[in-house]
Amino acid sequence: MSLGKEFTKGIIRENPLFRLTLGLCPSLAVTTSVENGLGMGAAFSAVLLASNITIALLRKIIPDSIRIPSFIVIIATFVTLIEMIMHAFAPDLFKSLGIYIPLIVVNCVILGRAEAFASKNSLMPSIMDGLGMGLGFTLALVIISAFREILGAGTFYGIPLFGASANPALIMILPPGGFITMGIILALMNKFQHDAK
Amino acid sequence: MNNESSLLLVSSSPHIRNTDSVPAAMRDVIIALLPALVASLYFFRMASLKVILTCVVVAVICEVVCRKVMKREASIHDNSAIVTGLLLAFCLPPAVPLWIAGIGAAVAIIIGKQLFGGLGNNIYNPALIGRAFLTAAWPVYMTTWSAPLDGVTTATPLGIIKEAGKLQALGDAGAAQELMKQLPALGDMLIGNIGGSLGETSALALIIGGLYLLYRGHIDWRIPFTYIGTVFILTTIIGLSTGQGMWYPLFHVLAGGLMIGAFFMATDWVTSPITKKGRIIFGLGCGLLTVLIRTKGGYPEGVCYSILLMNTVTPLIDRYTKSRVFGRVKNHA
Numbered sequence: 001m002s003l004g005k006e007f008t009k010g011i012i013r014e015n016p017l018f019r020l021t022l023g024l025c026p027s028l029a030v031t032t033s034v035e036n037g038l039g040m041g042a043a044f045s046a047v048l049l050a051s052n053i054t055i056a057l058l059r060k061i062i063p064d065s066i067r068i069p070s071f072i073v074i075i076a077t078f079v080t081l082i083e084m085i086m087h088a089f090a091p092d093l094f095k096s097l098g099i100y101i102p103l104i105v106v107n108c109v110i111l112g113r114a115e116a117f118a119s120k121n122s123l124m125p126s127i128m129d130g131l132g133m134g135l136g137f138t139l140a141l142v143i144i145s146a147f148r149e150i151l152g153a154g155t156f157y158g159i160p161l162f163g164a165s166a167n168p169a170l171i172m173i174l175p176p177g178g179f180i181t182m183g184i185i186l187a188l189m190n191k192f193q194h195d196a197k
Numbered sequence: 198m199n200n201e202s203s204l205l206l207v208s209s210s211p212h213i214r215n216t217d218s219v220p221a222a223m224r225d226v227i228i229a230l231l232p233a234l235v236a237s238l239y240f241f242r243m244a245s246l247k248v249i250l251t252c253v254v255v256a257v258i259c260e261v262v263c264r265k266v267m268k269r270e271a272s273i274h275d276n277s278a279i280v281t282g283l284l285l286a287f288c289l290p291p292a293v294p295l296w297i298a299g300i301g302a303a304v305a306i307i308i309g310k311q312l313f314g315g316l317g318n319n320i321y322n323p324a325l326i327g328r329a330f331l332t333a334a335w336p337v338y339m340t341t342w343s344a345p346l347d348g349v350t351t352a353t354p355l356g357i358i359k360e361a362g363k364l365q366a367l368g369d370a371g372a373a374q375e376l377m378k379q380l381p382a383l384g385d386m387l388i389g390n391i392g393g394s395l396g397e398t399s400a401l402a403l404i405i406g407g408l409y410l411l412y413r414g415h416i417d418w419r420i421p422f423t424y425i426g427t428v429f430i431l432t433t434i435i436g437l438s439t440g441q442g443m444w445y446p447l448f449h450v451l452a453g454g455l456m457i458g459a460f461f462m463a464t465d466w467v468t469s470p471i472t473k474k475g476r477i478i479f480g481l482g483c484g485l486l487t488v489l490i491r492t493k494g495g496y497p498e499g500v501c502y503s504i505l506l507m508n509t510v511t512p513l514i515d516r517y518t519k520s521r522v523f524g525r526v527k528n529h530a
Contacts, residue, residue, distance in 0.1 A: 187312070
């Protein structure tokens with residue numbers, strides 16, 4: 001597979017959220033606003049890229065029987081870094097994402113890419129895979145959060161879209177709204193894939 | 198009769214057939230809802246008419262459009278969309294803006310029913326899905342109640358009790374007692390001359406409708422009986438132990454959406470258990486959850502959520518109450 005294809009597969013064809021349905025918990029929890037979705041996507045992508053690079057480089061050194069704990073230690077290192085950086089430079093975002101930043105450690109997409117891709121491939125494909133998957137995940141989060149923020153709060157990236165008289169459906173930024181949005185998007189994705197065949 | 202059909206017919210079971218059909222059964226449900234409809238039109242006048250028409254029309258349109266878009270067989274003739282629209286309208290406040298009622302009907306039909314595969318495949322009662330959606334989406338509109346006849350903003354009996362309970366907890370017993378004086382008489386609650394959702398205020402009209410459904414054999418007595426019975430027994434215990442006497446359980450049985458919930462929503466053929474034992478468990482669960490939410494929860498009324506929660510466990514109840522199959526050997530040698 002070419003490097004270009006390793007990059008593009010994560011965006012639609014193997015989109016971690018919409019096609020592999022991995023990492024659902026943080027995606028449903030933080031997508032209450034586009035700002036949160038984008039911030040989460042950025043933090044996630046940075047960790048994924050760094051862990052993919054490290055694991056691809058170390059893949060011949062890490063003994064097979066303890067690879068999962070090793071991956072976790074590597075991922076946790078980068079998550080801690082990102083957490084501290086966010087705390088220092090984006091305190092508001094840090095506050096609104098809360099527990100979901102440390103929880104990136106156990107995000108199944110990152111561990112999944114480490115296990116399924118980076119530990120079996122060399123450096124360049126792993127970088128491309130990390131970038132593509134990160135972009136795909138971020139894109140998915142932004143789509144969900146845009147849908148929820150526009151319907152649930154009447155704003156996009158904090159900018160009011162409708163007049164003051166608008167009555168947004170509060171439910172969309174509450175947990176049920178996350179599930180409804182996710183379900184509808186997955187159903188549409190399946191339908192388009194089915195029609196394309 | 199031609200020659201062919203008079204020949205001996207060999208077919209597989211079931212051999213006993215009757216003429217019951219889904220459209221006819223749904224028609225009976227609509228007939229059973231008529232007394233409540235009349236009471237609603239009498240007490241809430243134009244407000245009631247507008248909301249009910251909006252809900253029914255939007256529900257029917259959504260049903261037609263959904264089936265078309267999803268390329269499924271048209272299902273409008275089964276009348277179930279009309280029933281869903283009516284039931285949803287009956288659990289909305291009279292002063293609800295019509296666009297909210299319309300969205301509720303659309304959510305009930307599209308998300309609550311058609312996305313699950315249409316009538317017979319829905320896990321939850323569609324009308325209650327619509328109501329739960331609206332309550333979470335526009336809580337202010339969904340909890341602004343108006344009094345019957347004059348339309349002045351008022352509180353529901355259950356809302357008054359909840360508010361009084363909060364005052365009591367804060368130590369303001371005097372204000373709590375003052376508030377309790379606003380509670381309507383039990384007679385008014387029976388007829389429906391109280392604040393509340395459009396079609397759920399008149400317990401009497403709903404009981405008449407429910408009895409009609411029981412008489413026609415469309416619903417099983419087990420669910421409404423155990424549901425209302427559980428609420429009655431639990432609130433009797435609470436009433437007697439807190440010194441409020443027998444007034445308290447009667448109040449809880451007549452208040453809120455218990456009657457419409459017990460007779461028309463908990464008995465939904467699709468979303469309630471099919472075994473007899475299962476139906477009893479279902480009714481008990483609904484009653485327990487309703488009393489819990491009313492007395493301990495954040496909302497004044499718990500009928501909607503209790504039925505939705507029990508809908509969730511309906512498949513489990515059915516699985517564990519399956520009747521024993523006789524004629525099987527327990528352990529194969």
